[in-house]
Each structure stands twice: as C-alpha cells, then as structure tokens.
Amino acid sequence: QQPVQSPQAVILREGEDAVINCSSSKALYSVHWYRQKHGEAPVFLMILLKGGEQKGHDKISASFNEKKQQSSLYLTASQLSYSGTYFCGTEMRGSNYKLTFGKGTLLTVNP
C-alpha cells in the first residue's frame, strides 16, 4: 500500500527543472507533499484533494490524476533551498485518516 516514488534521487544545477512522481496501486482520496531537510522535521508543501487538481506554491506545483492514482511534483527554476528529501503521502479511500508515505526522493541542487 506504500506509494512508489520516482526517481529515488536527482541532482540538479541551480535553475534546472525536476519532476517527482508518486503512484499508488489503490484508489486515492488525497495526496500530500512534504519536504524534509537533513536532521529536520518534514515541512508541508501542498495537498491535492480532487482528481485532476493542480496546485502551485511559488515555483513548486503539483498535479493529481485520480484515475491513474498518480501525482507529480514539479520544481521549476530550482534554487539551492529546494535541496532535501521530498515525500508524497497518500490517503486512500476509506482509510480513515491514515496517511501512507513513500520512501522519498532525494533532491540535490548544486550551484
């Protein structure tokens, strides 16, 4: 039931774009995205609640394809501060408030 994230790791130069994918084998109700820097707590980025929904947050946006049970996180014109591990968390239909996280994608942005 754990969502699968891809890629596992990505290295960028400042200003480049990246896409992180999250897919589930179960029907989803919502998808959550978090960023965690080393030694710190996860920090909320956004929640996607509806099929086909897209959200944006500064230069970070995400989409949620309910039919395919997939979500993608888009990072454009990456900054050094974007470095960290990105986690998607999925809430499955009928899961009673349980969030299941993927294993994470390590993003490194170099100057």
Next chain:
Amino acid sequence: NAGVTQTPKFQVLKTGQSMTLQCAQDMNHEYMSWYRQDPGMGLRLIHYSVGAGITDQGEVPNGYNVSRSTTEDFPLRLLSAAPSQTSVYFCASSSGRGLQETQYFGPGTRLLVL
C-alpha cells in the same frame, strides 16, 4: 504559538525499559498522529487520534500505546523497548478531523535502544 512540541529530543534506553514520548500542540488541532522514520523507509504511521478520547492504530502499532485525554496532548508510550524501536519519532497535528488540512510536524525525538 509554539506549534507542535516534543520531549525529549534524544533518549537512550536499555532493552526492556519503558518510557513515554511527549507531544503537545497549542493550535487547538483535533487530529494528531505519531510517525516513526527509519533510514530508507519514509514515515510510518504508528497511532493517530481524531479528537480527545478517540485513538486508532496506524501501520506499525505493535509495542506502542497512546491515549488522548486532552486536545493538546498526545503521548506515545513504549511498553518494553526493543532495539527494533530505535528510530526518529515525529508527532504531527492538523486542524479538523481529517487530513484535508496542513499537518504540522514536531521537531522529533531520536531514540536509541541498546
């Protein structure tokens, strides 16, 4: 607001010892949860609560107990510590009863069981 606070920050236990990890939030949030994070495993839900007096099991509840007597506090009890419980523990809270709002994470408790 202090947000979500956790104590202690670090703890070393011997196998078989018991302890309580404290979690408190001052945002009047109804939903609170406990996760453990192990290298390469992501975050795994241990227990959660949708309000005072209401708790339920998550993905990895064995060896842990919780209670929610007040809205503010959600302690996690390790009944008899085992080396497999060595991990980083995060408490989180969100407004509303469900997960449709932002979850705020505490700073974490790093636990080592020898």
